[in-house]
Amino acid sequence: MQFTSEQRLDDGVLERRFTLGEIPGILWTPDSASAPVPLILLGHPPLGLPRMYPRLVARAQRAAADGFAAATIELPGSGERPRWAAVDQARADLRRAMETGTPVSDEIIDALVLPLVDKAVPEWQAALDALLSLPGIGGPVGYSGGVISVGVRLAAVEPRVVAAGLFAGSLVPRAIFEEARRVTIPLHVLLQWDDEGNDRQAALDLFDAFGSKEKTLHANMGGHTGVPQFAGEDAAGFFARHLK
Amino acid sequence: MQFTSEQRLDDGVLERRFTLGEIPGILWTPDSASAPVPLILLGHPPLGLPRMYPRLVARAQRAAADGFAAATIELPGSGERPRWAAVDQARADLRRAMETGTPVSDEIIDALVLPLVDKAVPEWQAALDALLSLPGIGGPVGYSGGVISVGVRLAAVEPRVVAAGLFAGSLVPRAIFEEARRVTIPLHVLLQWDDEGNDRQAALDLFDAFGSKEKTLHANMGGHTGVPQFAGEDAAGFFARHLK
Numbered sequence: 001m002q003f004t005s006e007q008r009l010d011d012g013v014l015e016r017r018f019t020l021g022e023i024p025g026i027l028w029t030p031d032s033a034s035a036p037v038p039l040i041l042l043g044h045p046p047l048g049l050p051r052m053y054p055r056l057v058a059r060a061q062r063a064a065a066d067g068f069a070a071a072t073i074e075l076p077g078s079g080e081r082p083r084w085a086a087v088d089q090a091r092a093d094l095r096r097a098m099e100t101g102t103p104v105s106d107e108i109i110d111a112l113v114l115p116l117v118d119k120a121v122p123e124w125q126a127a128l129d130a131l132l133s134l135p136g137i138g139g140p141v142g143y144s145g146g147v148i149s150v151g152v153r154l155a156a157v158e159p160r161v162v163a164a165g166l167f168a169g170s171l172v173p174r175a176i177f178e179e180a181r182r183v184t185i186p187l188h189v190l191l192q193w194d195d196e197g198n199d200r201q202a203a204l205d206l207f208d209a210f211g212s213k214e215k216t217l218h219a220n221m222g223g224h225t226g227v228p229q230f231a232g233e234d235a236a237g238f239f240a241r242h243l244k
Numbered sequence: 245m246q247f248t249s250e251q252r253l254d255d256g257v258l259e260r261r262f263t264l265g266e267i268p269g270i271l272w273t274p275d276s277a278s279a280p281v282p283l284i285l286l287g288h289p290p291l292g293l294p295r296m297y298p299r300l301v302a303r304a305q306r307a308a309a310d311g312f313a314a315a316t317i318e319l320p321g322s323g324e325r326p327r328w329a330a331v332d333q334a335r336a337d338l339r340r341a342m343e344t345g346t347p348v349s350d351e352i353i354d355a356l357v358l359p360l361v362d363k364a365v366p367e368w369q370a371a372l373d374a375l376l377s378l379p380g381i382g383g384p385v386g387y388s389g390g391v392i393s394v395g396v397r398l399a400a401v402e403p404r405v406v407a408a409g410l411f412a413g414s415l416v417p418r419a420i421f422e423e424a425r426r427v428t429i430p431l432h433v434l435l436q437w438d439d440e441g442n443d444r445q446a447a448l449d450l451f452d453a454f455g456s457k458e459k460t461l462h463a464n465m466g467g468h469t470g471v472p473q474f475a476g477e478d479a480a481g482f483f484a485r486h487l488k
Contacts, residue, residue, distance in 0.1 A: 193452075193461075204448070207463070208437070214472070217437075217463035219451070228458070230485060234478055241474060 001130035013064045015057070020127055024049060024080060025073035028060035029136060033067065036138025038243035039131060041124060041154075041161070042072040043146020045170070046087075046116065048079030059144070062232065066240055069137050073127045075147070076119040086115055094171075109171045113149050117176070121153045128160055142239050148206075149176045155183045163242035164188070165235045168203035169195050169224050177209050186214040188238035190231060195224045245374035257308045259301070264371055268293060268324060269317035272304035273380060277311065280382025282487035283375060285368060285398075285405070286316040287390020289414070290331075290360065292323030303388070306476065310484055313381050317371045319391070320363040330359055338415075353415045357393050361420070365397045372404060386483050392450075393420045399427045407486035408432070409479045412447035413439050413468050424453040431459040432482040434475060439468045 006016040012031040017024065026049065030037065040063045044052045049072065060070035077084030090112035097104045124143075131137050143154055144165040149172055155164045156179045165188040187210055191203050207217045216238070220228050250260040256275040261268070270293065274281065284307045288296045293316065304314035321328030334356035341348045368387075375381050387398055388409040393416055399408045400423045409432040431454055435447050451461045460482070464472050 213465060215465055216472075216475075217461065219461035219463075221457060221459055228460075230481065231460075233481065237474065237477065 001134075009057070009061065011061060011065070013061055015060075020073065020123075020130055022081065023073050023123055023127070025071060025127060026053075026056070026060075027069065027071045027131065027134075028057070028064055029069045030064035030067060033069075033136060036136055037067055037069050038140050038142070039069045039071060039137050040142045040144050040239060040243070041128070042070050042144055043151055044072060044075070045147060046075045046078045049074050050079055059232075062236055063239070066236055068142075068239065068243060069131075071127065071131050073123060075150075076116065076123065084115075087112065104171065106174060110173045110175070113147070113171060113173050114175065116147065117149050117153050120147075120150050121157065124150070124154055125158055128158070132160070140243050142243050144235070144239070148172060152176050152180050152183060152206075155185055155187070156180075161185065163239065165238060166190070167227075168192075168206060169198045171197075171199075172202060172206055177206060180206055180209040181211045183210050184212050186238075186242055187212045187216070188235055189215065189217045190227065190235065191217060191219040192224055192226060193219050193221050197224055253301070253305065255305060255309070257305055259304075264317065264367075264374055266325065267317050267367055267371070269315060269371060270297075270300070270304075271313065271315045271375065271378075272301070272308055273313045274308035274311060277313075277380060280380055281311055281313050282384050282386070283313045283315060283381050284386045284388050284483060284487070285372070286314050286388055287395055288316060288319070289391060290319045290322045293318050294323055303476075306480055307483070310480055312386075312483065312487060313375075315371065315375050317367060319394075320360065320367070328359075331356065348415065350418060354417045354419070357391070357415060357417050358419065360391065361393050361397050364391075364394050365401065368394070368398055369402055372402070376404070384487050386487050388479070388483070392416060396420050396424050396427060396450075399429055399431070400424070405429065407483065409482060410434070411471075412436075412450065413442045415441075415443075416446060416450055421450060421453050424450055425455045427454050428456055430482075430486050431456045432479055433459065433461045434471065434479065435461060435463040436468055436470060437463050437465050441468055 002019050004017045014029050016027045042056055063070040074081050077087045093108050140162040141160050142163045143161050145167050148166050151164055151166045163186045168191040189207050220231055246263050248261045258273050260271045286300055307314040318325050321331045337352045384406040385404050386407045387405050389411050392410050395408055395410045407430045412435040433451050464475055
């Protein structure tokens with residue numbers, strides 16, 4: 001892990017850009033911390049870190065205000081990382097299916113999501129190795145948001161992640177439902193009731209599938225990008241309960 | 245409205261028992277208030293105030309800590325009020341259907357719930373008239389919990405109630421789904437995912453039916469009485485946003 005730049009944000013948060021091999025990432029830490037702090041991994045959709053930055057920094061600042069470090073890495077095939085032909089093809093297939101009103105087949109969903117999950121999850125785990133070896137970053141670790149299938153896999157396989165906040169807003173392969181049954185950590189699942197890109201019943205089925213004894217579904221009105229501000233407060237409360 | 249007794253609770257809350265005609269009720273007010281405070285009406289299941297008191301006083305103390313008054317009245321046919329033969333009969337029919345594994349018919353649900361709603365809602369409105377005329381009780385008014393059909397009707401017909409927290413945990417007549425479409429105030433709906441006495445799909449359908457632009461569903465694991473403590477925190481946050 002190589003730090004490439006740093007800047008101090010207005011509210012006493014140190015933002016450091018890094019690379020982990022070829023993967024760009026960002027780490028935010030609260031200035032005020034006197035002991036090693038818990039860490040929240042900030043997931044995001046595959047739109048590239050430069051485009052996602054404003055929303056990510058807002059989430060990181062909220063985490064820092066609660067006494068947590070936050071970090072994110074770029075997804076494979078997104079942002080400034082090399083394009084990935086197979087996933088680009090699956091995205092084009094998805095777009096065509098949606099434009100023509102054809103039902104989106106399981107094959108398209110699998111081709112779009114599973115390679116991303118297979119590649120991204122070990123990258124998040126490598127980032128975790130590097131981040132937890134830094135002075136000032138302790139644990140426990142939470143994972144928040146982003147492509148929900150990545151969150152499900154990470155929650156199922158990575159024992160250092162002790163709580164996850166997931167956003168039910170993207171297509172989920174059938175195989176991920178099976179992995180959801182193996183998740184046992186506390187979950188906070190956000191659902192936008194009228195999400196245009198999301199099948200509500202599939203989201204409810206996925207919530208039902210999780211093996212966790214403590215899981216909470218928060219459904220709010222509005223479309224994918226219409227998450228109300230108070231939903232963020234509730235999610236922050238979830239991490240405060242489980243990471244402190 | 246006649247006050248019949250008063251006592252000061254440990255944490256600076258004044259508890260006053262009252263009767264409104266033949267209806268017993270309880271009012272809790274925070275000592276610390278210098279100006280008229282908002283009011284939360286505390287709904288409850290038809291088990292009688294004496295049995296419900298421990299849970300009600302805990303909810304009232306939380307409301308008082310947030311700067312709100314809280315009040316409740318006995319439901320018709322419950323507690324120390326005269327028995328109500330028609331509702332007793334419907335309860336017996338319901339119990340028999342459940343014991344024999346017969347599907348609970350719409351007729352049984354209607355006979356059990358609609359007379360209660362028809363009688364209880366005007367009583368809550370009369371209590372509201374009396375409570376809002378007291379010095380120290382201002383508004384706005386929220387309604388919280390109890391028989392969900394009572395909450396739906398009250399939210400639909402009573403303009404002084406500006407926000408409602410509802411608990412999806414009881415049988416809902418079809419007619420109440422229609423009334424739900426006319427509800428427009430902000431709603432916070434709690435659902436216990438594995439509630440043994442509740443049809444999960446019916447609860448989701450009722451949530452979908454509400455006409456409110458701001459409505460949030462919080463689903464948690466466990467049975468009817470297993471509501472986790474943090475769910476109460478989230479509900480308190482909802483009222484803090486809408487009554488202050």
